[in-house]
Amino acid sequence: MTKDEMKEKITEILEDIDDSIDYASEEHLIDDHILDSFAIISLVGELEDEFDIKVSAVDMVASNFNSVDDMAQMVERLMA
Amino acid sequence: MAYNQLPYLAIFLPAVLIAYKLTPAAYRKYTLLASSWIYFYLCSQYLLLYLVGTTVFVYLLGLAMEKFPLKSAPRKALCGIGIAGLFGTLLYVKYTNFFIKIINTIGSAGTGWHNIPGLHILVPIGISFYTLEAVSYLLEVDWGRAGSDHDFCRVALFLGFFPQTMEGPIARYQDTAMQLTQGEDLHLNNIRDGAIRIVWGLFKKMLIADRLNTAVGTLFTNYTQYHGSMIAISGVFYALQLYMEFSGVMDIVIGSAQMFGIKLPENFRQPFFSQTAAEFWRRWHITLGVWCKTYIFYPVTTSDAAKKWNKFARKKYGKYIAKVTISAMALAPVWMFNGLWHGPQWNYIFYGIYYLVLLELEEVLEPVKKGFYKKTGLSKDSWFWHLFRILRTWLIIFTGEMFFRANGLRAGLAMFRSIFYQFHISSMWDGSLLKLGLDAWDFAVIILGTATVFVYDLLKEKDIHVWELVSQKKTPVRWALVYCLVFAVVIFGAYGAGYQKVDLIYAGF
Known part of the structure; x- marks a missing residue:
């Protein structure tokens, strides 16, 4: 899977959780309190299923979830 | 020596600043540590040993953990021993008598164990705060997000920096530790x-919170003598008092650290503009909320058991049920902890359960809410719904704070019941408010003071920072505004004859 495909899939998952956000332009989803911790729980479950990764408490930091780019980077790291 | 008192503001803080300035940069951390431990000693005398003991314990465990690879069993075991030791001490100091009381109550119902005498245990100042910081340090080291610190002084300052001793903020090691030992020069x-x-x-503290203290004390002590409307007012007054007091003390704490060039985390972000209970807790006592989220909520939701359930529930019952149940699973320990952390009282536990139920309800009703906006075509961002949600959140906050402040759960429940009886709105103007130990002048100061803080918060909410604006003004304007503030505190502050000395509320937790 290319990185662009990965980002596309992540955006799809995010839109399923809340479709009122423009994920392409947001870079502070957590810092600006756009996504809350309940949304993050759903997101983590979906990411784990989709990419067959294991997200642990250690990965639960804002810098991993602030943008689609950040999430893709985390997924890539966890897939390696 | 509370932070709002003259000995701290006029003697201790300036003395530390001078000593810090006179010390060569490389040794300034020792000046800060000596000052911090002296401050602790002045507040809690020989109970300083608890803080020093905790520091040595955590420092050595950090060093020991470093010897084992990440995720290895010995590293995890050492972290576990550390957390057990830290919470064990906190439980012993704060909760022993609470548990003895429970055993005695159960015993008097037939088991025969009902005569265990209570213990006289002195509680060191700030133990609830520095314990959470110590646990945070151990977990961050265990997870590999922070390295074991070889500098004892830095660990000691992270746990005991004097402005944070009494009421936090509860910092994360990575956010403050390095700044504390940098020996930054003092800047004007x-x-x-x-x-x-x-x-x-x-x-905030002296004009509003300390003035409200008399009325709050009268209402909560003699609640049986008041009818529903006055009881409702007690919740409003206490919420206001607590906000002005706690956020005011945080301003003093953060301002004190700022003088040394140290940036502490903020604990409040205009909480009364919250539109939901969940949002309120992201804006109120932020560092406690972040601690609970980082070290309880996320570890529970990312645990194997939670993930297994999540997977199963999503397949079997759908995403909604999975999300709601996982939320409940993670919110329950968070809110039980939050309630108990405040102290060994049933009304604090009830307070935790109160928010647990409300937050879970918000999650459960999310689709109903979405459906409502979709069906009616109403915009959730319209000013009307915005205001409605803020006022609804106020009701939630005021009710919660009433239980929180009540003299026991029984009193809290009785007060809540009485709100629905004899609710006379006329209490607002028939003179009842003037029988609470405050006169019309006091209320005028409270209203004007609150209005000032409201405007300040409103501007901040709009991303307009008053002090940044002021600093851009010409020198005479700047000084005039600062003088106004100083004179307001000196002239209208509730202190001296006629006012009771008010202890810092959160220092008691």
């Missing part, structure tokens, strides 16, 4: 900005 700008922040904190 930092001292000026820190001093203004301190005066602003004094304004």
